[in-house]
Structure formats: structure tokens, C-alpha cells
Amino acid sequence: MSQPIIVWFRQDLRLDDNMAVAACVEANAPMIALFIDDRQHERQAGAVSLWWRDQSLQALADELQRRGSQLILREGDAASQLNQLIDETNPQAVFWNRQYYAESIARDTAIKADLQARQINVESFNSTLLFEPWQIRSKTANTPFKVFTPFWKACQTHGIDTRIWDAPMQFLAPSKWPQSLALTKTNLPEGAHALDQWQPGEAGARKTLHRFLSENIHGYADGRDFPAKPATSRLAPHLRWGEISPRRLFAETSAAPVSDNDQRKFFAEIGWREFSYQTLFHNPNLKTTCLQPKFEAFPWREGAEAEDDFEAWKNGTTGYPIVDAGMRELRQTGYMHNRVRMIAASFLIKHLLIDWRRGEAWFWERLADADPANNTASWQWVAGCGADAAPYFRIFNPIIQGQKFDPEGHYTKRYIPELTGLSGKMLFSPWLAKSDLLENANVQLGQSYPKPIVEHDFARNRALDIFKALA
DNA sequence: CTCGGTTTTCT
DNA sequence: GAAAACCGA
Numbered sequence: 001m002s003q004p005i006i007v008w009f010r011q012d013l014r015l016d017d018n019m020a021v022a023a024c025v026e027a028n029a030p031m032i033a034l035f036i037d038d039r040q041h042e043r044q045a046g047a048v049s050l051w052w053r054d055q056s057l058q059a060l061a062d063e064l065q066r067r068g069s070q071l072i073l074r075e076g077d078a079a080s081q082l083n084q085l086i087d088e089t090n091p092q093a094v095f096w097n098r099q100y101y102a103e104s105i106a107r108d109t110a111i112k113a114d115l116q117a118r119q120i121n122v123e124s125f126n127s128t129l130l131f132e133p134w135q136i137r138s139k140t141a142n143t144p145f146k147v148f149t150p151f152w153k154a155c156q157t158h159g160i161d162t163r164i165w166d167a168p169m170q171f172l173a174p175s176k177w178p179q180s181l182a183l184t185k186t187n188l189p190e191g192a193h194a195l196d197q198w199q200p201g202e203a204g205a206r207k208t209l210h211r212f213l214s215e216n217i218h219g220y221a222d223g224r225d226f227p228a229k230p231a232t233s234r235l236a237p238h239l240r241w242g243e244i245s246p247r248r249l250f251a252e253t254s255a256a257p258v259s260d261n262d263q264r265k266f267f268a269e270i271g272w273r274e275f276s277y278q279t280l281f282h283n284p285n286l287k288t289t290c291l292q293p294k295f296e297a298f299p300w301r302e303g304a305e306a307e308d309d310f311e312a313w314k315n316g317t318t319g320y321p322i323v324d325a326g327m328r329e330l331r332q333t334g335y336m337h338n339r340v341r342m343i344a345a346s347f348l349i350k351h352l353l354i355d356w357r358r359g360e361a362w363f364w365e366r367l368a369d370a371d372p373a374n375n376t377a378s379w380q381w382v383a384g385c386g387a388d389a390a391p392y393f394r395i396f397n398p399i400i401q402g403q404k405f406d407p408e409g410h411y412t413k414r415y416i417p418e419l420t421g422l423s424g425k426m427l428f429s430p431w432l433a434k435s436d437l438l439e440n441a442n443v444q445l446g447q448s449y450p451k452p453i454v455e456h457d458f459a460r461n462r463a464l465d466i467f468k469a470l471a
Numbered sequence: 472c473t474c475g476g477t478t479t480t481c482t
Numbered sequence: 483g484a485a486a487a488c489c490g491a
Contacts, residue, residue, distance in 0.1 A: 393481045394483045460484085464481085471482050
């Protein structure tokens, strides 16, 4: 029997359309599937994302077992763990799929050099993105794009590969299996009690895609903005851990009976993911440093009052129902509807003038789909300091946004049941409602539901002044 | 004058 | 994206 190949899984927790796995199968070698919980060289995933990862690893382990194989789990510094496994199994090669943030790149580069020096064949692949982050460049300046639309156009001109590689139903096993740690289960953080709606893992990801393509994608272009509608793909957490490939999303969506408009909009969202990854790749400090340097001088609010506001934001007690509904959805479900993410993020940054990095950190902790590229790039986008960012005068009005995108109030009331009795536009500005209306609705402002922590008009003008002074 | 919708302006 | 400015009925 030939020597085994170690396939090192990281954020590609799937078998189908996994290029590292494909290379191992093509080499006709026994596969040793390895996952290392390396907490030193990657941004440690947040609490909810870790819960997801553990479920996903379990699903991967089960699937491997069904196919005559196993998942080997190790913990600690990746280089030393890999070396140890190499000593134990004498592999002919080590394969993995590339990651794109600085810590991982540095780690992987060092490992690659070390193994090559020891005559061990090492290969890395792209199984995460449609294009490598260095691949798409502007024709004229030969630089990475800083604006989404021309970037995405260039991607499409380049041509998107939609060939899918399907994994075999049986894998070759090594003559002797190395030891593996037991899979652990991360406990959910407090309040996150409604995550049973999800099915982490490759099978769950495929189910989610198929449900989306057979039902919810119809009307996606407009429907995706309405949080009460089941009109979004809900694929983000599956993509985060690589349970499904973007190539597959493209291939299957192209083959589905979907209107051009809906398809274009959905593909553009995948495009934003590509854009975020290339932005992160070219700006390794994206999490800590504003892409536009002048924002580093921003006078973010600090001190006791700002801390109270930050707590109210996290708890969903700002007194703005659409913001609070989103923040409560996040805490309870590990998810927040995209439109509401923008409203809630804008509120923290522009109404409360609290540093976007603190919002980014909270989303990172609580989102099941918290992604090192998407989360960071999107927060910079809302703050106005990112790539192709929202202009500073684009300040969401949380009252109008609620009225416009949750007109029936179904979404808002799902997470703020204490406002169930309010109907119509008043739901989004209960402090403006007549007292008998509030009484009938059984709402005691300041008790059953908070008064707004900041007045919209005041906050808007304050933000405009500061952002203008910065520019 | 006033109500509604549309256009412009805001880096 | 929102508010102010504008405009026709």
C-alpha cells in the first residue's frame, strides 16, 4: 500500500469540491483527514462560531466514517502537531486549502518551507474563493480594485469556473490509524438558546442551498431586504466553515429556474464575499486599522455614558425597536438579518459614535457566520472608512427603516413581544405615540420597553458634524 | 398656501 | 439613505 497523504482541514469542512481532498484521491493514496485546533495562529473564533465548528467537525467525522475513513483531531500549535503526526504516519505528502489572513499565511508559509526542506511534498489549493485575492487586478493601474462594481465586473469577465468535484463514497484508509482526540462540544453563550434551527455540516449546507433555490430565491432581489420574509439564503454560516463551495453555489444557481434579476443579486452577494477576502488579503490589519487613515483621528465616544449605551445596544434596549429586534435576534439565534445588521451597525457608529471595532468584536462573538473577512470589511464599510464604503452622510433613520422594511412589524414583534399591541408606523417610534394608544397596547415606556437612549435628529446632526469635520 | 411626489444635495 | 429643495395641481 502506498504512503498516506495528510489532508489538513481548516475552514473547508466538506468533502465534495474540496481540492485538497481531490488531490489526495487523484494520487490514489490513503487519506488521513486532520483538523488542528490551533488557537495561537488564527483569530480565535467567537463563542457561537466555535459551537458551529464543533457541530460541523462532528458532521465531517460522521461522513468520513460512512466512507471508510476517519477524522483525526489534534490541538495546539499547528506546526508541532503536524510534525508529530508526520512522525507517526510517514506520509508522502501534506495537502491543505489556503486561508487568507495574515496569521495563517505566515504560519502556513513557515510550515511549507520546513516540510519541503525535509523532502515532504506539500501542496496548497484554493477551495474557499472563486478567485485568489491576488488574481483580479485593474487593467489600467494593475492594482487590486478598491471599488466593488468594477471588481465584480472584472471577475465576471475573467470567467467563473463552475466545475464541481464530487468526493468518492469510499476513501482509502491507512494501514494504521493514528490517535485522535475526542470531539468536544462548545457550550453556547448565555441567551443563545435558539440555534436548533440550524444544521451545521456539509449535508445541512446542501439542504439549505436546495431549499433556497427551490423556494426563497424567487423574489430575492427585493425580498432580501425584508427581515420578516424568508427570502435570504441563510448560507453564510455554512460558507464560513467551508461546508459548501462558492463554485457550487454558482453552478447550482445557474442551473436552477431563477430569474435573471434574482440570480444577479444573489451572485453579487457572493461577489461581496470575494471582495472582502481580497480587501483583507491586501490589508492584513483590516480588523484593527481603518482603511482610510483619516478615520484614525475619529473622536469616538468613551466613558461611563458611552459604556451604558454600548450595553444597551448589545442587550437590545436602545429604545429603537428595529435596532433592538436585530440585537435580540443576534443574541438568541446567532444570526441577524442583513438589512437589520446594517441598521444596527449604523446606529452604533453614527448615533452612538462608538468605535466600529467594538461592534465588530460583538458580532464576531455572537454571529454563527462571523467571518474574518466579511465581518471586518462590512463594519468598515458601514463606518465609512472601508473599501467602497458608505458615504458619511448616509445615516440610517431607524424609524423610517423599520417602517419601510418591516411594514407589518412581524419581525420586530417576534423579538420584542412587549410591543405586540402596537400597530402601524407607531411601532417604530413608540415615544411618539399618544398616551391612550400606548395604554391600549399595554406599553409602559421606560418600564416595559425603554425610551430611546438618544434622540434621532440630535444624533444625526452630531454625526454629520463630526464626520464632516473629519473629511 | 399646501399636499404629494420627484430631484438634488450632502464628501 | 435622508432631508431639503423644488414643482405641479
